[in-house]
Amino acid sequence: MNPQPTLTKAGVTTGEPGNPQPSDGLKAGLKNRHLSMIAIGGVIGAGLFVGSSGGIAKAGPAILVSYVLVGAMVVFVMRMLGEMAAASPNSGSFSAYADRALGRWAGFSIGWLYWFFWVVVLAVEATAGAVILEGWVPAVPQWAWALIVMAVLTVTNLASVASYGEFEFWFAGIKVVAIGAFVVIGLLAVFGVLPGSDNPGAGFAHLTDAGGFLPNGAGAILTGVLMVVFSFMGSEIVTLAAGESEDPRRAVTKATNSVIWRIAVFYLGSIFVVLTLLPWNDESIVEKGSYVAALDSIGIPHAGQIMNVIVLTAVLSCLNSGLYTASRMAFSLGERGDAPKAFAKTSSRGVPVIAILASVVFGFVAVIFNYTNKDTVFLFLLNSSGAVALFVWLVICFTQLRMRGILKREAPEKLTVKMWLFPYLTWATAAMIAFVIGYMFFDEANREVVLLSVLVAAFVVAVGVARDRMGKGRPAAVPATADTPRDSVEV
Template identity: 80%
Template sequence: MSAQPATSAEQQRPGDTGPGSPDGLKAGLKNRHLSMIAIGGVIGAGLFVGSSAGIAKAGPGILISYALVGLMVVMVMRMLGEMAAANPTSGSFSAYADRALGRWAGFSIGWLYWFFWVVVLAVEATAGAVILEGWVPAVPQWAWALIVMIVLTATNLVSVASYGEFEFWFAGIKVVAIAAFIVIGGLAVFGILPGSDNPGNGLAHLTDHSGFLPNGPGAILSGVLLVVFSFMGSEIVTLAAGESEDPQRAVTKATNSVIWRIAVFYLGSIFVVVTLLPWDSKAIADKGSYVAALESIGIPHAGQVMNVIVLTAVLSCLNSGLYTASRMAFSLGQRSDAPAAFARTNSRGVPQTAILGSVVFGFIAVWFNYQWPDTVFDFLLNSSGAVALFVWLVICFTQLRMRGIILRENPEKLVVRMWLFPYLTWATIAMISFVLVYMLTDKDGREQVILSALVAALVVAFALVRDKLSPQRQQVDGAESRAKESVAP
């Protein structure tokens, strides 16, 4: 294996990744890969298995909850798209925060994001193992989790193109499944699906069981807390863009299409569920929203059909989670914020050490899940639970600063612009902050926010102390400050 050493301190700054860069990554992702990653990135297993809790909490009003969170994600993706189109990099928002807010910010949010995804690896591996054990009970659940992790680790180790190809088909299955569900379910809603068992009540179920908001307007916010984390992953395409054939085009296309992706896949599918069945249907609570909806139409073996789709979503999330965690570790290594070995690539342009380092922690988290699910793993889960919102906040504050830097240094690269800057950026910051504060009023949400904030505070404190005690980093930052002053108007 031939390894390429990490670049020098000056080369490691954000902006040096992408095709033809000295970082060692290769542009192995095709445009079709990036397109499907962008489309499938917002469709997680949480949409299929978690939506029933939201419907029970808010009734048909859960549509407003999804719309509010979707709006928030659209704003965040627009800001991230502005920065990523101007400067595609494997570190994405962590690298931009490093540049705009300071080394402590890039270090902190990068490691928190990495931590979030290695915990997700354990969650998804376990979820996939539960389904597979149901099909082949002779193989124990822990063995299935191990098999799934090993297979997808091998996929990521082969090449970035291998990851892209797997994700292309995983995401493709999810997209086709939801599109078919919306079309078939929509026909059944209005009673025009041949052979349907559903009575075809049209839009009556939106209001016929205690109204559109049966539990009051406050339930909309409770619904927001339940659905917000099912949107995590939409930002993956901006990390992957650095290894694509045409990063700027890929990011621009993904950013511009996020509105219809959320509208169709989230709002569209949930709309079909709450119009096919009353929101308080026992079937939704017992079997899950999508299985209940399919059974109401008369689809045979609806439970097994949904298990196949959920397993695909789980494998997709695992595949992308490992890719995302390893690329963030790679970027941190490039910026001397992680071991230098993480910044090395092999002859195929794969950051092998970063992948193996990430999967090792993923395996450890899986082990914790089986050994101490209600203590150690529960702590890991809750302490990473609010990281998604922290990441979105950092993206907002970073974009406020990066707009000026891009205009000053490379104004021609500002091909994607945040709407109504800076007003919508500040409005998004207010929305995310409100969700975080509101989580403190919810028992489960309170634990997630407090533990996640505690972990974040420890990481930030470590980053600040580390910067103060590192003369070499101070010299690099001082040289950059002088360089910025020399080009300032």
């Protein structure tokens, strides 16, 4: 008779053949203020600052509708994930839940795809940060700056989870203050009450001038969706970090409930300000970037340098969170026996050292490819991970459909956060995401991305299914609940 598996501090099963082996586990080193800022800052990526101008150029004022549609998808997905994470905080988050609800192959597949996505992001963001830093200090070459920022944040993550939390607290804080100030200053200029503003043409008329609200037709809304959807990736990080917090259930519940106003203020609010300060077809929006152009239009001095500092902060925040997220997903995969056992080992400070180093090594290699094989190897890595965000959201939908029934049978009192209009809104969200993925096949700019992403996903799923069949009898990991001692739970 097999021994009863138990849960480690990371909240996953041990003790069964094929299951993860016992480890010291992750430590609850994140304070509530860390989790709050991680949740708020998680939806503000560098893509918001540098990618919004392209969406405005394609869709005009209708880009607001694109942001509303994608924002609604994110709100619904986060509500589903919040339902599961509030009941069972876990460092593997949706990967661990998919393992339980859909099968080991699903947890394996989505976990590795998510890890792959973030280690490629490390290279992208390191290069973006290096471009800004080289402009300030040209004596240091761009590749050296990329390696420096990667090395600094690696050391930070290796120190302790509290170090990651503290860095992210300040990085996210700068982003939040910057966007909040931009929205307030912009609205004051729009209403003509900003002292010293020299943009008398600002106003709501820009939303309907120059071809109307839909200058490029209704189809441009869908094109805008494809351009903005990837800037929302990262909102789910708080559910991975919750497992290392002092009060996981409270943190997840708070983050889930606040996602609506976060998206409304930071995305819709800031883009609305840009579109009311300038006509959507103003050439400066593309030339300078939407936020710099908007600040220049109202006479804010040194707007370009100010925005460079903010973008660099966003890049460093994304790097910091990307390394943390990739390492925790690798740790969770190791705990569940779906990655090398060494990934599940932690230091005396509760840091998964091997998982961090494995993630950052791939990131360093990708940075090198970005400079030596930008048009071949790195382009393949970038395109083949591009649609993973949508795959993750789709898996969360199907996982929640199954997990609701499991939680109602086994621990109904843990359902403190519930998805609205279940199961209808869950199915509707899954249909929306599937439609966006399908539409990408017909969009020339995104066809290669979705094709390569699907091929890579199919390969990983095939490996996961094969492993599942070879490892029959290993029960899926059962996440710990927020109220259960994580060292002694029997399942």
